[in-house]
Amino acid sequence: MSDFREQALHYHSHPVPGKISIELTKPAETVQDLALAYSPGVAEPVREIAADPANAYKYTGKGNMVAVITNGTAILGLGNLGPLASKPVMEGKALLFKRFAGLDSIDIEVKHRTTEDFINTVANIADTFGGINLEDIKAPECFEIEKALIERCSIPVFHDDQHGTAIVTAAGMLNALEVQGKSIEDAIIVCLGAGAAAVACMELLIKCGALREHIYMLDRKGVIHTRRDDLNEYKQLFANNTDKRTLQDVIADADVFVGVSGPNLLAAEDLKLMAEKPVVFACSNPDPEIDPALAHGARNDLIMATGRSDYPNQVNNVLCFPFIFRGALDVRASAINDEMKIAAVEAIRSIAKEPVPAEVLKAAGVDKLEFGAQYIIPKPMDPRLLPRIAKAVAVAAVESGVAQIDLPENYMA
Missing domain, CATH: 3.40.50.10380 (Malic enzyme, N-terminal domain)
Structure with missing residues (x-):
């Protein structure tokens, strides 16, 4: 070190x-x-x-x-x-x-x-x-x-830190649930962490189809529920009417775990309580909420993502923020609205489902990548990210009325 x-x-x-x-x-x-x-x-x-x-x-x-x-x-x-x-x-x-x-x-x-x-x-x-x-x-x-x-x-x-994280998380999450044969509308989601990234991730997942009442958010004091009197206005949005109080209470039979909290807070025994074919996004950096080796040792039906580049499925904001700004500035957008964020989510999702260029495989140091449990999110060096996300965002800006000029002719062609 x-x-x-x-x-x-x-x-x-x-x-x-x-x-x-x-x-x-x-x-x-x-x-x-x-x-x-x-x-x-x-x-x-x-x-x-x-x-x-x-x-x-x-x-x-x-x-x-x-x-x-x-x-x-x-x-x-x-x-x-x-x-x-x-x-x-x-x-x-x-x-x-x-x-x-x-x-x-x-x-x-x-x-x-x-x-x-x-x-x-x-x-x-x-x-x-x-x-x-x-x-x-x-x-x-x-x-x-x-x-x-x-x-x-x-x-x-x-x-x-809010929306870039949320966009990449949502893209990877929707793809992971698809691979696992599950739908975002039915998924029970546990979110460990209640800061900026956590709130933004959950709000965007809701815009992508998740149900607010299916989300259990936890802060340092445990489950955020309706009978707590110490919640700020942002945590109150996720106050669940439940008697569950601990991580172990809410993770039983959950489909999704999202960690934006701290290292080693999810135990292998906790992971074993989750529903079949769980999805775990352990995004604390540099050390995730659960070590991937430990997680895969506990569950062989798992799809896992982290914030680290040395494991598969890295949740990395560089997958979206440069390209969102590129698209927004190229049509002189006055804001980056929900329509533009969701357009970015869909663009990122779609790239992961397509054949991976040889140059990306070489840069990633692997022989093969194909859509599935080990590849739900594109690699940051993928040259398709710029044209595809920028154009999707620019089009959404125009269509939602926040662009001040039209899309340039042959934009990102």
């Missing part, structure tokens, strides 16, 4: 500090170039934008720029270490936007005293960008922040 630590630190510090930089898109070699780039030539696009703000998309990089914004209160699995400590993560997110979707991205770490301060700061700079990706903000503040910014901003605002 110390070797990996040294590799990681060297990667971030050499040959120059950090993971992103600015590149020029126009020549700046001659006096004429500089006259056009700055004074006096720059006055002309200024006048055009002042006359019509939409011209900012024509004359500046706004339409291809995403801000990755955080307050550092929930950094990966490390917790509240503050804005500055989160900068390597935010730069990493910017790297992923560029690598996978060709989107320019800049990280912004915000110090603030109150939630309202953070909201005001982001809202006041929002017009600089084509979209805003919120990241690593703790619950429940993240819900309030996203809701307020969606209302105040005319560009897409997307909290990836």
Whole structure:
């Protein structure tokens, strides 16, 4: 592990500090170039934008720029270490936007005293960008922040820890249930964890057909039920009218377990209580709620996903967030709505059911991948993700009325 630590630190510090930089898109070699780039030539696009703000998309990089914004209160699995400590993560997110979707991205770490301060700061700079990706903000503040910014901003605002996780989880879950011969409408679902990702995952599963009354959510105090008086408004949405109180109570005969909580919280004995052909998404990182070897040792009829790249079926947000923003920005969407999220779910699902290109097999280091228990979610390096998800999202934006321009001709053809 110390070797990996040294590799990681060297990667971030050499040959120059950090993971992103600015590149020029126009020549700046001659006096004429500089006259056009700055004074006096720059006055002309200024006048055009002042006359019509939409011209900012024509004359500046706004339409291809995403801000990755955080307050550092929930950094990966490390917790509240503050804005500055989160900068390597935010730069990493910017790297992923560029690598996978060709989107320019800049990280912004915000110090603030109150939630309202953070909201005001982001809202006041929002017009600089084509979209805003919120990241690593703790619950429940993240819900309030996203809701307020969606209302105040005319560009897409997307909290990836909520919705990116939910989209990939929903795509994999629907495929896993299909392989197991089960339906989302009938599935009994146990969700261990009640933070931002948990709430978003369950809400999206409901939009995909799950029944709210079939969902049992647990926090550190156990099952979230109607007789508890310590629930915030987001947990209250999942308060079940039940006498069940423990994980063992609710997991008996359950079809699905979703873990967005912490390591080693699901025992093999708990797993044995589940219904036939269970689906387990143990997404705590870096250590899942149950070790895959232990899980498969307890059940041979299991489909399992984790958040790790060294096991099959990785639930990885990079499968969706770059491509969702690509599609949203390309039609100048004012928001990323439910229709766009569900379109992304369906696009991801469909890719996993198709023959896998040889280049993906090579990058994944395997000889064969086909739709089934060991392959319910596409691999992040699959080149089909960008055109398919971006187009599905862009079409959904147009059809749902949040796009400000039509789909470009031959888009992602």
